[in-house]
Amino acid sequence: MELKDLFKKEISFFNKDLKSKEEVISFLSEELLKNNFINSKEDFEKAVYKRESEGSTGVGDGIAIPHVLNPTVKNSAIGFVKLKNKIDWQSLDDQPVDLVFMIMTNGKDGNEHLSALADLSGYLMKADVQSTLRNSKNVNEIKNVLTKDTKVEKKENSTKGYDLIGITACPTGIAHTYMAAEKLEEYAKQKGYTAKIETQGRRGIENRLTADDIENAKVIIFAHDKALEGLSRFNGKQVIDTSTKEAIFKGPQLIEKFEKGENLKTIKAASDEGEGSGELTLRKFLDIKGNLLGGLSRMLPFVVAGGIILGIAFLIDFAAGNGDAKGNFGVTSPVAGWFAAIGKTSMTMMVPIFGAYIAYSIVGSQGLMPGMIAGLFSTNVMNFAYGDPKVSWSGLFARLLPENIRGMESGFIGAIFGGYLAALLVFGWSKAMNKFPKSLTGVRDIVFIPVISLLSISLCMFAINIPLGYLMRSIQDGIQWLAANNLLVLASVLAGFMMCVDMGGPINKIAYALGNLSIVQGLITDPNATGYDQQTIIMASAMIAGMVPPIMIALCTVIFPKVWTIKDRDAAKANWLMGACFVSEGAIPFMVKDPKRVAVSAMIGGTIVGIIIGLGKVTLLASHGGVFVFALLSSKLVDSSTSLTGASIGTGIGITLTALIIACFISASVLGFWRMLDIKRGVLVLDSTNGVKDSINAKLLKLKNNPKEKTNNEEKILKLQSKLSSYEEYESNLKLKNIEYLKNLEEKRQKKVQRKTNK
Template sequence: MKFTDILTEENIILNLRAESQEEAIDEMVERLKKNRMTTDSESFKKAVMKRENEISTAVGYSVAIPHAKDHSIEKPSIIFGRTLKGINYGGQHTNLVFMIAAPENASDEHLELLSRLSTFLMNETFRAKLLVALTEKEIMEAVEEQESKNNVEEIDSHDKDKYLVGITACMTGIAHTYMAAEALREAARRRGMKVKIQTNGANGPENTLTGSDIKKADAIVLAHDVNVDVSQFEGKKYVDVPVKRAINHADELINKALSYDIKENETYVQEEKVEEEKEKTGLQFYKHIMSGVSYMIPFVVVGGIFIAISFMFGIFAADPASDEYNRFAHFFSQVGGEAAFALMVPILAGFIGYSIAGKLGLAPAMIGGMMANIGEAGFLGGMIAGFVGGFAAKYISQSMRKIPKSFQGLVSILIVPLLSTFIVGAFMFFILNAPMSALNRFLETWLTGLTGVNAALLGALLAGMMASDMGGPINKTASAFGLAMFAANIFEPSAALMVGGMVPPIGIALATTVFKNRFTIQEREAGKASYVLGASFITEGAIPFAAADPLRVIPANIIGAAVGGAICMALDISLRAPHGGIFVIPIASNSPFLYILCILIGSVITCCIIGFLKKPLSEEALKKGKEMSSIF
């Protein structure tokens, strides 16, 4: 649909008589009624005013776009009004007003019109032509010219109608997975490309790619921190990167994926540079670990919360020999401590092995993980067992490929599991368990002996690392240490880590509320969501702000988180659930009120630092920053 189909000279008011926003709306609705484009002008006006009361449709640049759907409108229409003197519209000086009237059952075409019109009006030359036009005909000519330019730009787009497919998957499957997918979708849409991104989230794969999708694809991007099944892409070259790379550099990745020209060359070409091979090896190592951790986390969370619930009945309530014994406390303790916690390390090891060698690596690696539990080698021992079991299974399997097919079934169900389990078992029993057990005892003694300044320094370090790159490698390193301590029944580091993860989004959200003149309307709206994300321990809510202003926001995040983490560990606050945010604090922390106070102190410090470092925006910057999507 073209604008010239629904904006005619009869719908143009060159000189609005209105002195206010409501008078302008009245005058334009009256023109709608006069041109018989509404069967009930009062009903349509109510719909427009309801929209204005939700959020003003003034979009900056001296432009407003009031709009509404209503049963009184039979077909889409646009009324254009201009006032050279200008009026106060939603608190902004406004000269150009486009009113869009759409039927109640209008399709997405209504939204598409708004989007296109918003894009047109960002063009300064186009706005100037509307302001200086002397006749209705000149207005129509300016609109036709601008629409023609935009259509030409779309047609000339080199990537128009090409098809991008991909998969995104992060460790927890909660935030980065969907942020990366949206970044790729948005970058592809700007190019006019068709796009389908499969998200391997916490609830399983969504928007799953089919064989037909992959066959039709012109470009493939995989952005993942955990292993994904790439067998379906066999014979095609694809971009393979960590999730955060897709969030921050989506256009660059699409360019690289398109450069492979996979429809012309279906054969996967190995990278030639040694540096790239090293980078790929390191990335695979990281993905194997994250795959194990992602499967382990539910066991950690469930185990921690169930044990915390058991303590609510009394410290010794789960012990049948105690006078405090309570059967329900025993139940929660057994499920959480004797079952879930006992499975943590074997699950970690097993799925590291699975990531390396598929099903063949699961059994030997999981058995190695159980031996790490038995030998008190802990989290780190289980991680090593996962790699030993996985690679043993992988290389034994590869070395037996030439065995006749009639014996291949025996290889996979007997020979590979037997030999690889022997290797990992012997390695754990004779080599690793003893030194790892000694190391764990040393760490436990050291950590439990930390008090005062030393505990505060460790808390500051862990929380600061969590806040530094919000889901990146530094954050993951701190998380891995916390999980290792958690597996060793030391719960104070977990508390400091969650402070470090919650402070950045909450602190930024506070800053957008307290220091409004430092942020655009778009950022203020995003700040509201950051309250919820921060309270839920989703640090990724801070990423858009950090990406937009890293030199101010990242230091503020680290300092606030470090202070909160330092206070937390100095007060010996523990947390028996390493995830869940505000929802687990009441039952999983030994001092819920003090713990929440630590988070608030850190958040306020982050907020104040941001407010101090960021300068107030100019009026022009505030207008420029107004999100065009707010008109929807």
């Protein structure tokens, strides 16, 4: 389908007198519903506002391109409105809008939505096209200009090459990629230059620059908001390195700067042709948040999907009344086991994927393999290195270690360090081999660097696990001493606290391992010793405390919705099931984004659980299962014998539920109030909308479009408009506070640097 075919007479409007962005969206949504392009006006508007909350679609030059990919769309199309008077759209150039293109698709037609947006973004940057559109009176005139402008003009390349070349790329690979390319070509033409711009967008690399293009260019501009591919082609060349926004609006100034030799950057990239690794620089190591989120975004589906499917396995066995001798659910029924295998496999890949993509975000594809190996050695999921040495292909590393520290894990914290170490090793070996002859660069990238990186990261992880193993053994010995000295309450508190420190990391694993040891009487081995029959208090404390972090997150997003983004609240819904199933890892994505507040709040809850479980002398004979093994809880306050009675089970469940509810509520409150306070102080900034403005706008639109009870609606509209105005003022104040906070931080940093310099 050609772009012009997406424009329809029924949804193309000229010289419409609409006063605001909200009126335009409402008007177009109504017309789309009336003409059978969408199923639900409300769902469509929500999708539009959700996209607007992620960044304005006002692209500049008086043009807005809102776009929707949503199941409510019946037929892909582009709605068009030429406004009688310009309106505010919070555009990138801060100028009002008079041309609005609404692209919509349901995603069933492949990349049609993305291709249409990319095509629009490119040709709408041309001044003559904009002029024609503003003078158009019907849809046929729009189609004519589209038919004319979507024809690809052949760029004849002379032996002298092009005067100006460049590469453009944006995170989504859609609008700004092609807008920046079109604008750079336009600015070059104004200067009398020939130009060729490579785009690295959603449709892949187009208009690729050749070695001759690069060699003969007079001006080179990189306009990008993400890492570029194939930079080794430019090694030794000086370029202007900037953003797509700068290229779109300040292209002439960029060309002048290049000609004057200002702000030029010399490219020194590793050979990365086609690999997507971009330039290797130490600067990428400093973007800690970006690197962690790079790993987190790839890890999250493994956690959420795996945790939910594992919960299904528990539910199946629980509903069938199954469970093994120790009360473990999800492993008895063959059907439940099938689901459990899927869930466990997905979740065991969580840490390796995390380590792999931390390394990838720093050094590109060369970091994937060593980063993943670091994650595998952190979790011991394959047993080759740290399993049972008695099995021929198991525990091959463990044979080199003292028996008392074999099989220790570092969890996702090990993956973080491992991912960074892997990236650093790849960076170092790449720099060390940078001067290989060209004939050997392929062998270097495919053989030498991967082999040496694999050996290096394996040695590093082996070394890390040795001190970690001794640390875990020391803590284990300490808890055994507490149990032996009738101080199991303290052991319970410590276990609850440790379970919430790193939620799947080494400290969490220590507490959980101790709980498992208590079930098999491995903490106190003498049946006549004090605390022998109560040592599974540690298992009860560990499991109930492990349920706190995900439930705390889910509860906090309900009680304090304004301090979380819409995406966070959606992601947190899965944590109800994860928490109920004792899958602590559901809280990890939130802790990575907000480590201090989430971890401290969870540790408070874990400590509360430990205190109540310890004082209530609640024991547990199952090592996993969450709420599905509550029937195996027992309180030694009621019955100190080793058997389970109705009274001891009922009391144990009651104390446990009390502990869980109190801990989750207090932790959620601490987290919510802490985030609220820091948001008001400007210390914490949400990375996307929290939905307040979206909700008010949706209510306003609904009232404006409801002809019934007009008088009452007008009063409600005024109240909502006042509320919207107040919230926008509140947001503006938050931005000012954040700027002040960042300014103070920078002043403190500079003072610190100055003090060091004076010394």
